[in-house]
Amino acid sequence: MNFASDNVSPLCPEILSALEHEAYGNAPAYGADETSRQLDAAFSELFDREVAVVPVATGTAANCISLSALVSPFGGIVCHHEAHINEDESTGVAFFTGGAKLMPVDGPAAKLEADNLDAFLASRVDRGVHSVAPECVAITQATELGTVYTADEVAAIGAICKKRDLRLFMDGARFANAVAHLGCHPADITWKAGVDAISFGATKNGAQAVDAIVLFDTSLRGRVEQARKRSGHLYSKHRYLASQLLAYVKDDLWLRNARHANGAARTLCDMLVSHGATLAHAVEGNELFVRLAPELAQRMRDAGALFHPWPSLGADIYRFVTAWNTDIAQISELNDRITRN
Amino acid sequence: MNFASDNVSPLCPEILSALEHEAYGNAPAYGADETSRQLDAAFSELFDREVAVVPVATGTAANCISLSALVSPFGGIVCHHEAHINEDESTGVAFFTGGAKLMPVDGPAAKLEADNLDAFLASRVDRGVHSVAPECVAITQATELGTVYTADEVAAIGAICKKRDLRLFMDGARFANAVAHLGCHPADITWKAGVDAISFGATKNGAQAVDAIVLFDTSLRGRVEQARKRSGHLYSKHRYLASQLLAYVKDDLWLRNARHANGAARTLCDMLVSHGATLAHAVEGNELFVRLAPELAQRMRDAGALFHPWPSLGADIYRFVTAWNTDIAQISELNDRITRN
Amino acid sequence: MNFASDNVSPLCPEILSALEHEAYGNAPAYGADETSRQLDAAFSELFDREVAVVPVATGTAANCISLSALVSPFGGIVCHHEAHINEDESTGVAFFTGGAKLMPVDGPAAKLEADNLDAFLASRVDRGVHSVAPECVAITQATELGTVYTADEVAAIGAICKKRDLRLFMDGARFANAVAHLGCHPADITWKAGVDAISFGATKNGAQAVDAIVLFDTSLRGRVEQARKRSGHLYSKHRYLASQLLAYVKDDLWLRNARHANGAARTLCDMLVSHGATLAHAVEGNELFVRLAPELAQRMRDAGALFHPWPSLGADIYRFVTAWNTDIAQISELNDRITRN
Amino acid sequence: MNFASDNVSPLCPEILSALEHEAYGNAPAYGADETSRQLDAAFSELFDREVAVVPVATGTAANCISLSALVSPFGGIVCHHEAHINEDESTGVAFFTGGAKLMPVDGPAAKLEADNLDAFLASRVDRGVHSVAPECVAITQATELGTVYTADEVAAIGAICKKRDLRLFMDGARFANAVAHLGCHPADITWKAGVDAISFGATKNGAQAVDAIVLFDTSLRGRVEQARKRSGHLYSKHRYLASQLLAYVKDDLWLRNARHANGAARTLCDMLVSHGATLAHAVEGNELFVRLAPELAQRMRDAGALFHPWPSLGADIYRFVTAWNTDIAQISELNDRITRN
Structure with missing residues (x-):
């Protein structure tokens, strides 16, 4: 993840x-x-x-x-x-x-x-x-x-x-x-x-x-x-x-890969928003910049997700990037884990 | 070749x-x-x-x-x-x-x-x-x-x-x-x-x-x-x-590859010398600089060999380079072809 | 001037x-x-x-x-x-x-x-x-x-x-x-x-x-x-x-020259302020940045003064620079001319 | 000198x-x-x-x-x-x-x-x-x-x-x-x-x-x-x-100055040659490159002449440069001194 x-x-x-x-x-x-x-x-x-x-x-x-x-x-x-x-x-x-x-x-x-x-x-x-x-x-x-x-x-x-x-x-x-x-x-x-x-x-x-x-x-x-x-x-x-x-x-490999990454970003975005995250910017490509409460950020980390803080946008802003190989099932799994925690 | x-x-x-x-x-x-x-x-x-x-x-x-x-x-x-x-x-x-x-x-x-x-x-x-x-x-x-x-x-x-x-x-x-x-x-x-x-x-x-x-x-x-x-x-x-x-x-892959290339250079060198080529420099690695009579150079080309003239060393000097994948059998085959011609 | x-x-x-x-x-x-x-x-x-x-x-x-x-x-x-x-x-x-x-x-x-x-x-x-x-x-x-x-x-x-x-x-x-x-x-x-x-x-x-x-x-x-x-x-x-x-x-030539230029700047500053100019910045050296009403700026020009507008500080801001050779008498003369006009 | x-x-x-x-x-x-x-x-x-x-x-x-x-x-x-x-x-x-x-x-x-x-x-x-x-x-x-x-x-x-x-x-x-x-x-x-x-x-x-x-x-x-x-x-x-x-x-100041320097170079050249110096190159401008026997070089130095060795041209080659202000009388004086020594 x-x-x-x-x-x-x-x-x-x-x-x-x-x-x-x-x-x-x-x-x-x-x-x-x-x-x-x-x-x-x-x-x-x-x-x-x-x-x-x-x-x-x-x-x-x-x-x-x-x-x-x-x-x-x-x-x-x-x-x-x-x-x-x-x-x-x-x-x-x-x-x-x-x-x-x-x-x-x-x-x-x-x-x-x-x-x-x-x-x-x-x-x-x-x-x-x-x-x-x-x-x-x-x-x-x-x-x-x-x-x-x-x-x-x-x-x-x-x-x-x-x-x-x-x-x-x-x-x-x-x-x-x-x-x-x-x-x-x-x-x-x-x-x-x-x-x-x-x-x-x-x-x-x-x-x-x-x-x-x-x-x-x-x-x-x-x-x-x-x-x-x-x-x-x-x-x-x-x-x-x-x-x-x-x-x-x-x-169209380039577009197929990109569509997958973009789609994964939207899926991840929806999941994060459902947990209370708010968007710092519109999600139009394969990058998300979201505001996470400290507690949610910690739950994400505990669940095994790797992502970077983005201090230039604010103290509680984090960047998530998806790619051609991002596994949608893993986003579901991540959702399960942070929901359970 | x-x-x-x-x-x-x-x-x-x-x-x-x-x-x-x-x-x-x-x-x-x-x-x-x-x-x-x-x-x-x-x-x-x-x-x-x-x-x-x-x-x-x-x-x-x-x-x-x-x-x-x-x-x-x-x-x-x-x-x-x-x-x-x-x-x-x-x-x-x-x-x-x-x-x-x-x-x-x-x-x-x-x-x-x-x-x-x-x-x-x-x-x-x-x-x-x-x-x-x-x-x-x-x-x-x-x-x-x-x-x-x-x-x-x-x-x-x-x-x-x-x-x-x-x-x-x-x-x-x-x-x-x-x-x-x-x-x-x-x-x-x-x-x-x-x-x-x-x-x-x-x-x-x-x-x-x-x-x-x-x-x-x-x-x-x-x-x-x-x-x-x-x-x-x-x-x-x-x-x-x-x-x-x-x-x-x-x-030792690096050395095995190099030994093959060096060996191929020596084999090619011996073959060329046997046809009258003379060395411009000692062959110590995988490069040969040889003097070829125009007629021999042409026979080599006709036989399918690719190589460059090296005018900075002289008008009739040519460079041959071997590599990790040089096929020794092809050198034999080349020898056969130019011998036949 | x-x-x-x-x-x-x-x-x-x-x-x-x-x-x-x-x-x-x-x-x-x-x-x-x-x-x-x-x-x-x-x-x-x-x-x-x-x-x-x-x-x-x-x-x-x-x-x-x-x-x-x-x-x-x-x-x-x-x-x-x-x-x-x-x-x-x-x-x-x-x-x-x-x-x-x-x-x-x-x-x-x-x-x-x-x-x-x-x-x-x-x-x-x-x-x-x-x-x-x-x-x-x-x-x-x-x-x-x-x-x-x-x-x-x-x-x-x-x-x-x-x-x-x-x-x-x-x-x-x-x-x-x-x-x-x-x-x-x-x-x-x-x-x-x-x-x-x-x-x-x-x-x-x-x-x-x-x-x-x-x-x-x-x-x-x-x-x-x-x-x-x-x-x-x-x-x-x-x-x-x-x-x-x-x-x-x-x-102390360097200081004498500078003191003269600084003094001339203050004299010029006082004169301009007396005509309604306002300072954009404190005058501490030999440069003045002043706000001039368009009419005053024109009178200055008509009187023969050369100076530059400084648009990066604002539309009606002008720079005046004095030097080791600025003639104090000329500032008086300038004052007379713009007063008369 | x-x-x-x-x-x-x-x-x-x-x-x-x-x-x-x-x-x-x-x-x-x-x-x-x-x-x-x-x-x-x-x-x-x-x-x-x-x-x-x-x-x-x-x-x-x-x-x-x-x-x-x-x-x-x-x-x-x-x-x-x-x-x-x-x-x-x-x-x-x-x-x-x-x-x-x-x-x-x-x-x-x-x-x-x-x-x-x-x-x-x-x-x-x-x-x-x-x-x-x-x-x-x-x-x-x-x-x-x-x-x-x-x-x-x-x-x-x-x-x-x-x-x-x-x-x-x-x-x-x-x-x-x-x-x-x-x-x-x-x-x-x-x-x-x-x-x-x-x-x-x-x-x-x-x-x-x-x-x-x-x-x-x-x-x-x-x-x-x-x-x-x-x-x-x-x-x-x-x-x-x-x-x-x-x-x-x-x-024509530039040419007058240069003519003087060139003339001084020729005068100096003639003087040096008369003492046994030989030219390393033709003297066409205001620079001389001459071969001096060590003894002559020393006499020149003792007479007060300043000049540089030019080792890139040879061990006993020296450069002399004249200029717009070279005093022809000084070349005569130099000649007298090294003749006397």
Whole structure:
């Protein structure tokens, strides 16, 4: 009953099969193999337009490498205070971009709001070379607090970026959970809404270790590939990244896994609420942030549940994360145990 | 019959089993799992002293992160002109170290010679803050040209480093091939010879994607782990790196794989020599650099062999690389084909 | 009647004389000359303890080079939102430090408050390599809004830094104005209060172009000198920096200039208040931030005064800056003109 | 009798006058003043085409900032082994460019030869993202060994750069000495020969501290100005850089100073040769590299001459540098003294 993170889950059977399939014969290195060469087509089909795909093994790499191609070393990246790039990636953004500055802003439930974003940008005084000019906006979908931008919300942000000549990047570590929640086409919340590049996460949702940098502006590919190589993120046995990704998008595995995780989150949510928990934020993906009375929190722990306090949201707020492999029966069992106690 | 690189080989069965073994239950992320926590002990036993192990997925990451902990942004890294860090890792060293400079020197068969190294270091004029002072020496074992430093040769370099207060780093992308060739204990060519840190390669020798940064100076661990995180090389599902490494060193798998590859290289070498090829360098690991008459090179290609020209060594020099999975029977078959032609 | 900035003032006669004095004979380059070699002693006397002095030509260089010696590339620098390093130095801090992150906090009148600082630091959740740990606090004396920390206020911040093992840096671009205001000994608000290093500004207060990095922790000298050289801030004709600094601290020139500027600011303040202006912040140094009715602002402009609106403080807030050469008679003249209008 | 460097000379009277002229009234900061605004026109006239001028205080800054606008963080800069950027600027190039790599090549008397350069470039094996691709060639005029490229020699290098789509940069720390030697128009050895940008040195030739980045590709101005600011090289009292430069190019001061220095070098050369010294390189600017018998070297020192050994050229090689203020009578006096001894 480990709800500490979706990172605690193992790879899923389909991904394992894909790796096993690449366990025999030789193949060219560094992405020249047949498996790797299918990536662009597979993702172009998925997104319904031509894209360039550059896979890496971690979300931090996907985010930071993408951003290094979107901003100059003198520029600013507007993001939410809660953004992973702001809170969880050490000084990675400055490292990869050569100095670009994060410009955190607030917004409810870890989401940027278009109007507030516009007001923030309008309020920046341009003092030429002295000040840092925003060059990019970065949003997370689903957010770090388990909420999801609607297609309209992304498009509103995209319109502001276009108006102000800014790039728009999406951290999609939990992109699948967002699409599963919205029931939309992936295009609706990405390039059709003005997104230039996305880190398309798979690791948290059933892969072993792969996130795809998906470039809707394909002219960025060369720069991204240079940055990937020199930061040590180009796999020699590249097919082991590619095969995970192909399996991940085949037959909607990514969405099936995400739907399961989202559903488990709702089930867990309902159960917790029935015991008196209250929601800190809407549950739209696979993360719950709930207020638990100390006594309930203790009963949960005694029943064997693993989960983290989330002090930045308040002293009695806890995070629960579900995953592709969360066992619904275990939630029932957990309910039984804390009811009995 | 792919001799283009050892990177073309797949992962080996034992590594696949290790991954499969981690395909079920949940486990803590970022290295707190039981598998990952066995690493230090396993490698401390392997090297017969306390070490700190920080696994990453690629050799470039292992090399550059290690060096970032060994030199300042103002320092120099003395290496051979042929070194992978100098020739094959883009501007990665400067990126990770914040500006440190590679100082390439020559030497036969891609090896630094202690006397020449000492003379080079002695000849540097120290002009204080204006000039770049060497802070580290980096050697590759086995070298990029398939040769191997003896324990005495490493120790001689180590003694110079100690005398001049320099760090000594070893790029061990093919460390297993070197140990298999020398028949020595791993300690003999590392910490006992003055090496501070090594990138202990597994990817080329049967793993899917993992190289271990092994720190003999364990005080470097904190800095290395910070550099790993911010460069995006900390795996969330860390156990998939750790499990590969544990399988790799268990029951001497790393040496068995390397011995096979080395043996295949010798077999291939003998076969090629019997057809008139001449060696550009001694064959001590799993790489051959041979001079082929154009007609023989063509016959090889016609017979289905894949291999690369190596123009930096001469117009008619070719590289052949064997691996853990090289089929000795195929070398016989290749011999038959080119003999028949 | 140029109140746009203290940077609009020329060098003062004593500084010019010092340069003229170095206009003849030859002298060793790069700081080995007799003039430069007097710096450490002069500043050690000024601060009443042994210090190391490393002069550079600009405040941005002094700040960023100092910080690069105080924090790691993975660390955070806590400063006020209004800090020059946060608002006016482009992405300089990240550039010089190799990625360190500014952590801006609020406080009245551009000052950090010890209690709030401690609360901010206490609230940071340490998530190991994922999060950025504060390593340094940077304060500005006098602040960007013309206010001044008392010795007790600096000491309270210094005590927090000591308790939490953080470095304390002071941006002293207008240090002279602060000391002139407080009437204290320079030591009282620097090393005795826990400051590790200061950029001791001279440019705004009568010099041509020189700010001194003054290190109370003299062990930082080597690192600072390396950073100075590779960033192009080591003057070959170093005596032209040194001679400015020696003249600047001789016979209290720095304090005399600052006292004049501070006095002019108070005179200007009184005059403006008599016309209905209200203060946005206390006038403690040589900067005024005042609220002017649109009609008064226009009359000032019509009378020939140059000054900037300061929109970040409010729509009708304006900044006036006085300098060592502000003509008190001109303030009277200005008063006459706007009175007549 | 200080021949240690041209950096030991003071500023010249005309430069001092220019500074004195800016010693009174106020003026806008950061380059908006009238003096600074004359720079582009003055240098456009000097070079007989539209240029953009960005002044900084040191040659290292001028070189490194220029290069940061000419190459990517992944690129290579081909230069001579003896180049100042390779030997005397610490790790400045990597710092400013974000990692670009110096690719030193050999050539007689510190000069790149077009044919060898072309052969070097042709021999580079392009291995895509793995290898570093040259993006720029940097030459020094006059060179670090006191020799001068003819206009044809620069043009031949420029043609190769054009053919191979590389940028061409010129380190002109002693550009005046080169032009004075050649008797050519400044355009002949710069933009007409394919140079994209030059650091136009003044410091060594009579200025206090200023080198001008002159951009023949004026589209680079924005990037250069951003890099200047964030590296702390934008003067607040910018007029003190501008006034030096305007005085320097007015009435051919720069050439008059350089002609004097070059003439003094020839006089000193003749004198030394008459005592048995032999030249290590042709004397074309204001630097001499001569072989002195130990006994002669000692007599020189006993006579009061200051000069440096130059061990990289040989054990008995010494460097003498003359400057705008070298006293010809002192060379006679020196001759008398060593003749008498």
